[in-house]
Amino acid sequence: MKTKDIMLAFLIVLIWGINFVAIKIGLHGVPPLLLGALRFMLAALPVLFIARPKVPLRLYLAYGLTISVGQFGFLFSAINMGMPSGLASVVLQAQAFFTLVLSALLLNEQWKKAQLAGLIFASIGLAFIGSAHGQIMPLLGFLLTLSAAGMWAMGNIITRKVAATGPVNMFSFVVWASLVPPLPFLALSWMIEGPAAINSAISHLSWTSLAAVAYLAWAATLLGYGLWARLFSLYPANQVAPFSLLVPVVGLITAWLVFGETLNGLQWAGSLLLMSGLLINLFGGRLKSMILSTAWAR
Secondary structure, three states: OOHHHHHHHHHHHHHHHHHHHHHHHHHOOOOHHHHHHHHHHHHOHHHHOOOOOOOOHHHHHHHHHHHHHHHHHHHHHHHHOOOOHHHHHHHHHHHHHHHHHHHHHHOOOOOOHHHHHHHHHHHHHHHHHHHOOOOOOOHHHHHHHHHHHHHHHHHHHHHHHHHOOOOOOHHHHHHHHOOOOHHHHHHHHHHHHOHHHHHHHHHOOOHHHHHHHHHHHHHHHHHHHHHHHHHHHHOOHHHHHHHHHHHHHHHHHHHHHHHOOOOOHHHHHHHHHHHHHHHHHHHHHHHHHHHHHHHHHO
8 A cells, every 4th residue: 555545544543533432422412323314414415515426326325324324323322322432443343354254255355364364363352352241341232333343344345346336536425425324314213212312312412412423424424434435446445444453542542531431351352352353464464474584584
């Protein structure tokens, strides 16, 4: 990857790490599915000024229903029922490995030995985290967060399909795809959360909640996913996806600073294994080459 694009990847990491604290703040006054609807209503506002990319409607729908409705419906619900925001930032990064599996099955992208080793480490880490469920982390919250990771991975594959249609302004695509989620989110909110909860949240919407929604819409969605989609349009999915595993570093720190969240021993062990999976995935091949080169030089 070019240095400029690596720096953009790190900017995404910062934006998305803070995103989990913003979600928890937003959920203080707004139920999760309604929060999803408000997020994408704001994210879709720039369609008034941006031309629609010539991408098939089915891809707009597929992207909006997976990476937007699916991912955030599950994630917001998980955090709302007690999943710690910092730990959610860790578990959600299983999407990188779901993406590796889906890219091999659907895009015929080849795995390297380092990626397989990273997947094994990450799987053990997730097992550690899942086994530590209890009062601090409900099991259902953990499973919902894993489901969100799976939906994100599906959205990554769809992003590659979008890029394959020809030159596409990915920021514009993300903006126009934001028109898809509001209606499904509102319908789900009406059916599951109920009209009384919707009316109460809207009538008592605070400036804090509005600021959280604005951050989720314009920073995390438009800027974050716009840049993310651009990177996926330029590089193989298995090269871009692992960067997201750095998001928990920011997520854990900000959750600790803002909410005082901490992890128990098993959760720390699982998180470290998951992060080790990233390091092996990203640098395992290079380290092997360096070791072999050094051995040959001697």
